Amino acid sequence: MSLALDLFSAVAIGAGVFFFLAGTVALLRFPDSLSRLHALTKADNLGLGLVVLGLIPRAGTPLAVLKLVVLWALVQLSSATVAQLIGAALRRRNAVE
Amino acid sequence: MTLFEALDLGLAAIVLGVAAWTVAVREVFSAVIGYVAYGLLLAIVWVRLYAPDVALTEAAIGGGVTGVLLLTASARLSRLPAPDAAPSAGLKIAAAALAFLVAGALAAAVVYLPDPAPSLAAAADENLAATGLGNAVTAVLIAYRSFDTMLEKVVLVLAVVGVWSVAPDRVWGGAPAALGPATPDAALVFLARMLAPIGLVIGVQIFWVGADEPGGAFQGGAILAAMWMIVMMARLTEPPRIGSGWLRLGLIAGPAIFLLIGLAGPFMAGSFLAFPAGFAKPLILFIEAFMVLSIAVTLPLLVAGSPSREAGE
Numbered sequence: 001m002s003l004a005l006d007l008f009s010a011v012a013i014g015a016g017v018f019f020f021l022a023g024t025v026a027l028l029r030f031p032d033s034l035s036r037l038h039a040l041t042k043a044d045n046l047g048l049g050l051v052v053l054g055l056i057p058r059a060g061t062p063l064a065v066l067k068l069v070v071l072w073a074l075v076q077l078s079s080a081t082v083a084q085l086i087g088a089a090l091r092r093r094n095a096v097e
Numbered sequence: 098m099t100l101f102e103a104l105d106l107g108l109a110a111i112v113l114g115v116a117a118w119t120v121a122v123r124e125v126f127s128a129v130i131g132y133v134a135y136g137l138l139l140a141i142v143w144v145r146l147y148a149p150d151v152a153l154t155e156a157a158i159g160g161g162v163t164g165v166l167l168l169t170a171s172a173r174l175s176r177l178p179a180p181d182a183a184p185s186a187g188l189k190i191a192a193a194a195l196a197f198l199v200a201g202a203l204a205a206a207v208v209y210l211p212d213p214a215p216s217l218a219a220a221a222d223e224n225l226a227a228t229g230l231g232n233a234v235t236a237v238l239i240a241y242r243s244f245d246t247m248l249e250k251v252v253l254v255l256a257v258v259g260v261w262s263v264a265p266d267r268v269w270g271g272a273p274a275a276l277g278p279a280t281p282d283a284a285l286v287f288l289a290r291m292l293a294p295i296g297l298v299i300g301v302q303i304f305w306v307g308a309d310e311p312g313g314a315f316q317g318g319a320i321l322a323a324m325w326m327i328v329m330m331a332r333l334t335e336p337p338r339i340g341s342g343w344l345r346l347g348l349i350a351g352p353a354i355f356l357l358i359g360l361a362g363p364f365m366a367g368s369f370l371a372f373p374a375g376f377a378k379p380l381i382l383f384i385e386a387f388m389v390l391s392i393a394v395t396l397p398l399l400v401a402g403s404p405s406r407e408a409g410e
Contacts, residue, residue: 077291084284 005057012054019047033090041083045076105145112138125171129164136160149311150234153303157319162396165326169276169400229378231309238313239381243370247359250352250388253395257348261339264403270340273401277330289331296324304389308378314351314385318392325397336401344394351391355384 023043030036052072059065098106115138119131136159143152221233221241228236238246264271277285304317328334337344358380359370366373372380 074292074295077288081284081288085282088282088284 009054009057012050014054016047016050016052016054019043019050023047034087037083037086037090041079044079048072048075108138108142108145112142125174126168129167129171132167133160133164136163150232150307150313150316153311153313153316154319157316157323161323162319162400165323165400169402173402227374227377228372228381230381232307232311232313234311235307235313235381235385239384240372240377243355243359247352247355247370250355250391253392254349254352257395257398260399260403262403264405268404268406270338271404271406272338273336273398273403274405275329275332275335276326276401277332279332281330281332285327286331286333289327289333293324293328296320296327300324300389300393304385307385308382314388315392318389319396321389321393322396325393326400329397329401336397339398339404344398347390347394348398349391351384351388354387358384 020043023040026039026043027036030039049072052068055068056065059068112135115131115135119128119135122128122131136155139159140152140156143149143155218233221237224241225231225233225236228240230236230240300317300320302317303312303320304314305312307313307317329336339345358372362369362371365371365376
Protein backbone atom coordinates (compact mmCIF):
# COMPACT_ATOMS: atom_id res chain seq x y z
CA MET A 1 0.00 0.00 0.00
CA SER A 2 2.73 2.44 0.96
CA LEU A 3 4.66 1.57 -2.20
CA ALA A 4 1.57 2.33 -4.28
CA LEU A 5 1.13 5.66 -2.46
CA ASP A 6 4.80 6.54 -2.97
CA LEU A 7 4.49 5.71 -6.64
CA PHE A 8 1.33 7.84 -6.88
CA SER A 9 3.16 10.77 -5.22
CA ALA A 10 6.15 10.43 -7.50
CA VAL A 11 4.02 10.30 -10.66
CA ALA A 12 1.79 13.22 -9.63
CA ILE A 13 4.67 15.46 -8.50
CA GLY A 14 6.66 14.49 -11.59
CA ALA A 15 3.72 15.44 -13.81
CA GLY A 16 3.35 18.71 -11.87
CA VAL A 17 7.02 19.56 -12.39
CA PHE A 18 6.59 18.81 -16.11
CA PHE A 19 3.77 21.38 -16.35
CA PHE A 20 5.88 23.97 -14.52
CA LEU A 21 8.71 23.25 -16.96
CA ALA A 22 6.34 23.53 -19.94
CA GLY A 23 4.98 26.82 -18.56
CA THR A 24 8.49 28.20 -18.09
CA VAL A 25 9.55 27.21 -21.59
CA ALA A 26 6.39 28.85 -22.96
CA LEU A 27 7.12 32.00 -20.92
CA LEU A 28 10.54 32.20 -22.53
CA ARG A 29 9.58 31.17 -26.07
CA PHE A 30 6.05 32.46 -26.83
CA PRO A 31 5.98 35.58 -29.01
CA ASP A 32 3.58 37.98 -27.23
CA SER A 33 2.44 38.82 -23.71
CA LEU A 34 -1.09 37.39 -24.01
CA SER A 35 0.14 33.96 -25.22
CA ARG A 36 2.76 33.92 -22.47
CA LEU A 37 0.08 34.78 -19.91
CA HIS A 38 -2.19 32.03 -21.27
CA ALA A 39 0.54 29.41 -21.03
CA LEU A 40 1.63 30.52 -17.59
CA THR A 41 -1.78 30.46 -15.90
CA LYS A 42 -2.73 27.08 -17.35
CA ALA A 43 0.59 25.45 -16.59
CA ASP A 44 1.01 26.83 -13.09
CA ASN A 45 -2.51 25.97 -11.93
CA LEU A 46 -2.29 22.43 -13.27
CA GLY A 47 1.34 22.05 -12.16
CA LEU A 48 0.69 23.19 -8.61
CA GLY A 49 -2.53 21.14 -8.51
CA LEU A 50 -0.64 17.97 -9.42
CA VAL A 51 2.16 18.70 -6.91
CA VAL A 52 -0.47 19.23 -4.18
CA LEU A 53 -2.21 16.02 -5.26
CA GLY A 54 1.09 14.16 -4.95
CA LEU A 55 1.74 15.63 -1.50
CA ILE A 56 -1.70 14.73 -0.09
CA PRO A 57 -0.83 11.08 0.75
CA ARG A 58 2.25 12.35 2.61
CA ALA A 59 0.46 15.12 4.55
CA GLY A 60 -0.26 13.03 7.64
CA THR A 61 -3.28 14.77 9.17
CA PRO A 62 -6.60 15.76 7.55
CA LEU A 63 -5.90 19.37 8.64
CA ALA A 64 -2.62 19.35 6.70
CA VAL A 65 -4.47 18.00 3.63
CA LEU A 66 -7.02 20.79 3.98
CA LYS A 67 -4.23 23.39 4.23
CA LEU A 68 -2.60 22.05 1.04
CA VAL A 69 -5.89 22.20 -0.87
CA VAL A 70 -6.65 25.72 0.44
CA LEU A 71 -3.16 26.77 -0.64
CA TRP A 72 -3.85 25.54 -4.16
CA ALA A 73 -7.27 27.21 -4.24
CA LEU A 74 -5.76 30.54 -3.10
CA VAL A 75 -3.08 30.37 -5.79
CA GLN A 76 -5.83 29.58 -8.35
CA LEU A 77 -7.82 32.62 -7.25
CA SER A 78 -4.88 35.03 -7.27
CA SER A 79 -3.29 33.77 -10.49
CA ALA A 80 -6.61 33.85 -12.38
CA THR A 81 -7.23 37.42 -11.13
CA VAL A 82 -3.72 38.62 -11.91
CA ALA A 83 -3.96 37.11 -15.41
CA GLN A 84 -7.22 39.05 -15.95
CA LEU A 85 -5.66 42.27 -14.66
CA ILE A 86 -2.51 41.96 -16.79
CA GLY A 87 -4.65 41.03 -19.81
CA ALA A 88 -6.86 44.10 -19.29
CA ALA A 89 -3.78 46.33 -18.91
CA LEU A 90 -2.38 44.93 -22.17
CA ARG A 91 -5.66 45.61 -23.99
CA ARG A 92 -5.72 49.18 -22.71
CA ARG A 93 -2.12 49.69 -23.86
CA ASN A 94 -2.86 48.19 -27.30
CA ALA A 95 -5.93 50.43 -27.65
CA VAL A 96 -3.78 53.51 -26.98
CA GLU A 97 -1.09 52.57 -29.50
CA MET B 98 27.84 17.60 -4.33
CA THR B 99 24.47 16.57 -2.94
CA LEU B 100 21.20 17.57 -4.57
CA PHE B 101 20.42 20.13 -1.85
CA GLU B 102 23.84 21.77 -2.20
CA ALA B 103 23.29 22.09 -5.94
CA LEU B 104 19.82 23.59 -5.35
CA ASP B 105 21.24 26.05 -2.78
CA LEU B 106 23.98 27.16 -5.16
CA GLY B 107 21.40 27.62 -7.92
CA LEU B 108 19.17 29.60 -5.55
CA ALA B 109 22.06 31.84 -4.50
CA ALA B 110 22.96 32.44 -8.16
CA ILE B 111 19.35 33.39 -9.01
CA VAL B 112 19.16 35.77 -6.01
CA LEU B 113 22.37 37.50 -7.09
CA GLY B 114 21.21 37.60 -10.72
CA VAL B 115 17.83 39.15 -9.86
CA ALA B 116 19.54 41.65 -7.52
CA ALA B 117 21.98 42.70 -10.26
CA TRP B 118 19.11 43.00 -12.79
CA THR B 119 17.09 45.14 -10.33
CA VAL B 120 20.01 47.55 -9.96
CA ALA B 121 20.82 47.63 -13.69
CA VAL B 122 17.32 47.93 -15.22
CA ARG B 123 16.31 51.43 -16.40
CA GLU B 124 12.54 51.64 -15.83
CA VAL B 125 11.38 52.16 -12.24
CA PHE B 126 8.42 49.78 -12.71
CA SER B 127 10.67 46.91 -13.86
CA ALA B 128 13.06 47.57 -10.97
CA VAL B 129 10.19 47.31 -8.47
CA ILE B 130 8.99 44.03 -10.01
CA GLY B 131 12.59 42.75 -9.81
CA TYR B 132 12.73 43.82 -6.17
CA VAL B 133 9.50 41.92 -5.36
CA ALA B 134 10.86 38.77 -7.05
CA TYR B 135 14.10 39.27 -5.11
CA GLY B 136 12.12 39.45 -1.83
CA LEU B 137 10.23 36.22 -2.61
CA LEU B 138 13.50 34.45 -3.52
CA LEU B 139 15.04 35.67 -0.25
CA ALA B 140 12.07 34.12 1.57
CA ILE B 141 13.01 30.76 0.02
CA VAL B 142 16.62 31.34 1.13
CA TRP B 143 15.42 31.86 4.73
CA VAL B 144 13.42 28.62 4.51
CA ARG B 145 16.61 26.82 3.42
CA LEU B 146 18.39 28.38 6.44
CA TYR B 147 15.69 26.85 8.70
CA ALA B 148 14.31 30.29 9.63
CA PRO B 149 10.60 30.03 8.69
CA ASP B 150 9.67 33.04 10.89
CA VAL B 151 12.07 35.29 9.00
CA ALA B 152 10.90 33.75 5.70
CA LEU B 153 7.27 34.67 6.47
CA THR B 154 8.28 38.23 7.36
CA GLU B 155 10.44 38.58 4.26
CA ALA B 156 7.64 37.33 2.00
CA ALA B 157 5.03 39.60 3.63
CA ILE B 158 7.15 42.74 4.08
CA GLY B 159 10.04 42.46 1.60
CA GLY B 160 7.97 40.94 -1.19
CA GLY B 161 4.47 42.23 -0.49
CA VAL B 162 4.12 45.48 1.43
CA THR B 163 7.39 47.10 0.29
CA GLY B 164 6.50 46.15 -3.28
CA VAL B 165 3.13 47.93 -3.06
CA LEU B 166 4.79 50.90 -1.36
CA LEU B 167 7.40 51.21 -4.13
CA LEU B 168 4.81 50.69 -6.90
CA THR B 169 2.55 53.47 -5.60
CA ALA B 170 5.61 55.69 -5.11
CA SER B 171 6.77 55.06 -8.69
CA ALA B 172 3.26 55.75 -10.04
CA ARG B 173 3.23 59.07 -8.13
CA LEU B 174 6.74 59.95 -9.34
CA SER B 175 5.79 59.31 -12.98
CA ARG B 176 2.93 61.83 -12.69
CA LEU B 177 5.35 64.57 -11.59
CA PRO B 178 7.05 66.72 -14.26
CA ALA B 179 10.49 65.37 -15.18
CA PRO B 180 13.38 67.09 -13.33
CA ASP B 181 15.20 69.83 -15.31
CA ALA B 182 18.68 68.38 -14.95
CA ALA B 183 19.93 64.81 -14.54
CA PRO B 184 21.99 64.22 -11.37
CA SER B 185 25.64 65.19 -11.87
CA ALA B 186 28.35 62.56 -12.35
CA GLY B 187 29.85 63.47 -8.97
CA LEU B 188 26.56 62.82 -7.20
CA LYS B 189 26.16 59.47 -8.97
CA ILE B 190 29.69 58.40 -8.00
CA ALA B 191 29.13 59.48 -4.40
CA ALA B 192 25.85 57.48 -4.22
CA ALA B 193 27.55 54.40 -5.70
CA ALA B 194 30.50 54.74 -3.29
CA LEU B 195 28.13 55.00 -0.31
CA ALA B 196 26.19 51.91 -1.45
CA PHE B 197 29.43 49.95 -1.95
CA LEU B 198 30.69 51.05 1.48
CA VAL B 199 27.52 49.90 3.28
CA ALA B 200 27.31 46.59 1.36
CA GLY B 201 31.06 46.00 1.83
CA ALA B 202 30.92 46.68 5.58
CA LEU B 203 27.96 44.29 5.95
CA ALA B 204 29.69 41.61 3.87
CA ALA B 205 32.90 42.00 5.91
CA ALA B 206 30.95 41.70 9.16
CA VAL B 207 29.43 38.41 7.94
CA VAL B 208 32.67 37.01 6.46
CA TYR B 209 34.78 37.81 9.54
CA LEU B 210 32.34 36.36 12.09
CA PRO B 211 34.27 34.25 14.63
CA ASP B 212 33.87 30.51 14.11
CA PRO B 213 31.71 29.21 15.77
CA ALA B 214 29.56 32.34 15.50
CA PRO B 215 28.44 33.79 18.87
CA SER B 216 24.95 32.52 19.66
CA LEU B 217 22.42 32.95 22.42
CA ALA B 218 20.21 30.22 20.95
CA ALA B 219 20.96 27.78 23.78
CA ALA B 220 20.11 30.38 26.45
CA ALA B 221 16.95 31.39 24.58
CA ASP B 222 15.84 27.77 24.39
CA GLU B 223 16.68 27.09 28.06
CA ASN B 224 14.41 29.87 29.36
CA LEU B 225 11.58 29.23 26.90
CA ALA B 226 9.51 27.40 29.54
CA ALA B 227 9.42 30.55 31.73
CA THR B 228 7.59 32.46 28.99
CA GLY B 229 5.04 29.70 28.42
CA LEU B 230 5.68 29.98 24.66
CA GLY B 231 6.72 27.25 22.24
CA ASN B 232 8.30 29.48 19.57
CA ALA B 233 11.70 30.83 20.64
CA VAL B 234 11.53 33.60 18.02
CA THR B 235 8.36 35.05 19.57
CA ALA B 236 9.98 34.74 23.02
CA VAL B 237 13.01 36.74 21.80
CA LEU B 238 10.80 39.42 20.21
CA ILE B 239 8.27 40.00 22.99
CA ALA B 240 10.03 38.74 26.14
CA TYR B 241 13.86 38.74 25.98
CA ARG B 242 14.30 41.75 23.68
CA SER B 243 10.93 43.36 24.24
CA PHE B 244 12.44 46.86 24.50
CA ASP B 245 13.76 46.62 20.92
CA THR B 246 10.43 45.34 19.58
CA MET B 247 8.50 48.12 21.31
CA LEU B 248 10.81 50.77 19.82
CA GLU B 249 10.43 49.19 16.36
CA LYS B 250 6.69 49.76 16.56
CA VAL B 251 7.25 53.34 17.73
CA VAL B 252 9.43 53.82 14.63
CA LEU B 253 6.51 52.62 12.46
CA VAL B 254 4.21 55.21 14.07
CA LEU B 255 6.87 57.88 13.49
CA ALA B 256 7.03 56.83 9.82
CA VAL B 257 3.29 57.46 9.46
CA VAL B 258 3.67 60.82 11.21
CA GLY B 259 6.46 61.63 8.75
CA VAL B 260 4.27 60.74 5.74
CA TRP B 261 1.36 62.79 7.10
CA SER B 262 3.51 65.80 7.94
CA VAL B 263 4.29 66.60 4.29
CA ALA B 264 0.60 67.41 3.70
CA PRO B 265 -0.32 71.08 3.21
CA ASP B 266 -2.17 72.73 6.11
CA ARG B 267 -5.56 73.03 4.39
CA VAL B 268 -5.98 69.23 4.00
CA TRP B 269 -4.72 68.39 7.51
CA GLY B 270 -7.10 65.87 9.07
CA GLY B 271 -8.48 64.93 5.64
CA ALA B 272 -8.19 61.65 3.76
CA PRO B 273 -5.41 60.42 1.43
CA ALA B 274 -6.25 60.01 -2.26
CA ALA B 275 -8.09 56.84 -3.32
CA LEU B 276 -5.79 53.88 -3.95
CA GLY B 277 -7.26 52.82 -7.29
CA PRO B 278 -8.99 54.20 -10.40
CA ALA B 279 -12.62 55.37 -10.11
CA THR B 280 -13.89 52.22 -11.85
CA PRO B 281 -11.58 49.38 -10.79
CA ASP B 282 -11.28 46.22 -12.86
CA ALA B 283 -14.14 43.79 -12.13
CA ALA B 284 -11.61 40.99 -11.57
CA LEU B 285 -9.92 43.02 -8.82
CA VAL B 286 -13.26 43.71 -7.12
CA PHE B 287 -14.04 40.00 -7.27
CA LEU B 288 -10.64 39.14 -5.77
CA ALA B 289 -11.07 41.66 -2.95
CA ARG B 290 -14.54 40.30 -2.11
CA MET B 291 -13.36 36.66 -2.16
CA LEU B 292 -9.94 37.05 -0.60
CA ALA B 293 -10.47 39.61 2.17
CA PRO B 294 -12.56 37.37 4.49
CA ILE B 295 -10.22 34.41 3.96
CA GLY B 296 -7.13 36.59 4.46
CA LEU B 297 -8.63 37.97 7.68
CA VAL B 298 -8.90 34.44 9.10
CA ILE B 299 -5.40 33.49 7.90
CA GLY B 300 -3.85 36.68 9.35
CA VAL B 301 -5.38 36.11 12.79
CA GLN B 302 -4.41 32.40 12.61
CA ILE B 303 -0.77 33.25 11.84
CA PHE B 304 -0.64 35.65 14.81
CA TRP B 305 -2.26 33.05 17.08
CA VAL B 306 -0.04 30.08 16.17
CA GLY B 307 3.00 32.39 16.44
CA ALA B 308 3.14 31.63 20.16
CA ASP B 309 4.15 28.03 19.49
CA GLU B 310 4.97 27.71 15.79
CA PRO B 311 6.39 29.91 13.02
CA GLY B 312 4.27 33.04 12.70
CA GLY B 313 3.58 36.00 14.92
CA ALA B 314 2.26 39.52 15.25
CA PHE B 315 4.26 41.08 12.42
CA GLN B 316 3.48 38.41 9.83
CA GLY B 317 -0.20 38.21 10.81
CA GLY B 318 -0.52 41.99 10.91
CA ALA B 319 1.09 42.31 7.48
CA ILE B 320 -1.49 39.91 6.00
CA LEU B 321 -4.36 41.89 7.57
CA ALA B 322 -2.76 45.08 6.21
CA ALA B 323 -2.65 43.52 2.74
CA MET B 324 -6.36 42.67 2.96
CA TRP B 325 -7.25 46.25 3.87
CA MET B 326 -5.10 47.51 0.99
CA ILE B 327 -6.72 45.22 -1.57
CA VAL B 328 -10.19 46.27 -0.41
CA MET B 329 -9.17 49.93 -0.78
CA MET B 330 -7.64 49.28 -4.22
CA ALA B 331 -10.92 47.69 -5.36
CA ARG B 332 -12.65 50.88 -4.08
CA LEU B 333 -14.92 48.85 -1.78
CA THR B 334 -13.77 51.25 0.92
CA GLU B 335 -11.84 54.52 0.88
CA PRO B 336 -8.73 55.55 2.82
CA PRO B 337 -9.86 56.96 6.19
CA ARG B 338 -9.56 60.57 7.31
CA ILE B 339 -6.29 60.90 9.23
CA GLY B 340 -8.09 63.07 11.78
CA SER B 341 -10.24 60.10 12.88
CA GLY B 342 -9.79 59.34 16.57
CA TRP B 343 -10.36 55.61 16.08
CA LEU B 344 -7.70 55.46 13.41
CA ARG B 345 -5.13 57.19 15.60
CA LEU B 346 -6.05 54.95 18.53
CA GLY B 347 -5.50 51.85 16.36
CA LEU B 348 -2.20 53.28 15.14
CA ILE B 349 -0.72 53.67 18.62
CA ALA B 350 -2.53 50.78 20.37
CA GLY B 351 0.34 48.29 20.00
CA PRO B 352 3.23 50.36 21.38
CA ALA B 353 0.92 52.03 23.95
CA ILE B 354 -0.30 48.74 25.44
CA PHE B 355 3.28 47.44 25.35
CA LEU B 356 4.52 50.51 27.22
CA LEU B 357 1.67 50.38 29.79
CA ILE B 358 2.34 46.72 30.61
CA GLY B 359 6.07 47.51 30.67
CA LEU B 360 5.48 50.34 33.15
CA ALA B 361 3.41 48.00 35.32
CA GLY B 362 6.42 45.63 35.35
CA PRO B 363 8.27 47.27 38.29
CA PHE B 364 5.20 46.81 40.51
CA MET B 365 4.22 43.30 39.37
CA ALA B 366 7.54 41.62 38.57
CA GLY B 367 10.37 43.82 39.81
CA SER B 368 11.59 45.62 36.69
CA PHE B 369 10.55 47.59 33.59
CA LEU B 370 9.02 45.34 30.89
CA ALA B 371 9.22 42.26 33.14
CA PHE B 372 6.25 39.87 33.19
CA PRO B 373 5.05 38.31 36.49
CA ALA B 374 5.79 34.57 36.69
CA GLY B 375 2.95 32.44 35.36
CA PHE B 376 1.29 35.35 33.51
CA ALA B 377 3.93 35.76 30.81
CA LYS B 378 2.08 33.98 28.01
CA PRO B 379 -1.34 35.68 28.37
CA LEU B 380 0.37 39.07 28.71
CA ILE B 381 2.53 38.40 25.63
CA LEU B 382 -0.52 37.39 23.57
CA PHE B 383 -2.42 40.45 24.85
CA ILE B 384 0.42 42.76 23.75
CA GLU B 385 0.75 40.93 20.43
CA ALA B 386 -2.98 41.25 19.66
CA PHE B 387 -2.71 45.06 19.84
CA MET B 388 0.55 44.93 17.86
CA VAL B 389 -1.33 43.08 15.09
CA LEU B 390 -3.95 45.84 15.08
CA SER B 391 -1.33 48.61 14.92
CA ILE B 392 0.63 46.92 12.12
CA ALA B 393 -2.57 46.25 10.15
CA VAL B 394 -3.42 49.99 10.42
CA THR B 395 0.10 51.38 9.94
CA LEU B 396 1.19 49.65 6.73
CA PRO B 397 -1.88 50.63 4.60
CA LEU B 398 -1.58 54.23 5.87
CA LEU B 399 2.05 54.31 4.68
CA VAL B 400 0.90 53.10 1.26
CA ALA B 401 -2.06 55.52 1.12
CA GLY B 402 0.33 58.44 1.72
CA SER B 403 -0.31 61.92 3.03
CA PRO B 404 -3.82 63.41 2.99
CA SER B 405 -4.82 65.20 -0.21
CA ARG B 406 -8.52 65.86 0.33
CA GLU B 407 -9.99 68.28 2.84
CA ALA B 408 -11.73 66.84 5.89
CA GLY B 409 -15.19 67.84 4.61
CA GLU B 410 -14.81 66.32 1.11
